Amino acid sequence: MAPLRVAVIALIFANLLALALWKGWLGGAAPHGEPERLSNQLNPERLRLMTDARPPAPPPVVAKPTPEPAPAPAPEKAAEKPEAAPPAADAVAPQACVVFASLTPDQARELTARIAKAGTGFKLSETRSEAPSSWWVHIPAQGNREAAEKKAAELRRLGVDDLFVMQDPGPNQFAVSLGLYKNEAAATRLLEALKEKGVRSAQIVARGAGTVRIEVRGPGDGLSTVVSDLSERLRGVGRLECRP
Structure with a gap:
């Protein structure tokens, strides 16, 4: 039993020695563990544990505004040509109006045509x-003209001076006009006065019954030409100016 006890005691001392060497209690071995390294470093108070620190974020990049391109120089304008003046409006021909009165139906048709x-x-x-x-x-x-002039001479000898020999072609050409009245009574009084002077062939005719009155309006120059052309065809027809 004595040798076994000696061996156990020796083993215990060996373990204690190994522990003392590992702990550095004897001063020879380098210390082990993080606390010992910290205590052996210079200025350990300046060391900081950065387990939660993150690398600093880079400074924000500020986008520089893109400079706008300078406007291109405007092309030189060609010499502007003066605008042509608008054509003058055609002068409007002055209007005119002519009235053809006391037309027979046949004359009215001819005039219209x-x-x-x-x-x-x-x-x-x-x-x-x-x-x-x-x-x-x-x-x-x-x-005829001679007969009409002879009749007119006879009337003048009877004291009738207000007369007129119709010259325009038509049914009344070479008739002797003695007066035109707006009412029948005045015409009748003249007829009685002529009979007292010895005029027996005079008579009264109503005018305007069944007659046609046509007003023609149009450009003055053209209307003047038309009226001139009709003057030979419509002799004896009353022609008056009217408002255009």
Whole structure:
């Protein structure tokens, strides 16, 4: 038993010696562990544990504004040509108006046809009369100029000076006109006065019954030409100016 006890005691001392060497209790061996390294470092108070530290974030990058390109120089304008003046508006021809009164139906048809043939631009307004518009005291047509002048001379010898020999072609050419009245009573008084002077061939004719009145409106120059052309065809027809 004695040798075993000696061996156990020796083993215990060996373990204690190994522990003392490992702990550095004997001063020969380098200390082990993190605390010992910290105590052996210079200025250990300046060391900081950075387990939770993160690398500093980089400074934010500020985007520099992109400089706008300088505007390109405007191309030089070509010399501006003066604008052509707008064409002057055609001068509007002055309008005119002519009234053809006391037309027979045949004359009215002829007038209408000739105006239509003359071209566009003319306006016609037709009015037909059923009641007499005047009463004409006259001596009927004498057949020729010589007979009419002879009759006129006879009337002057009887004291009738207010007379007129119709010259326009038509049914009343070479008739002797003695007066035109707006009412029948005045015409009758003249007829009685002529009979007292010895005039027996005078008579009264109502005018305007069944006659046609046509107003023609249009450009003055064109209307003047049309009226001139119709003057030979419509002799004896009353022609008056009216408001365009």
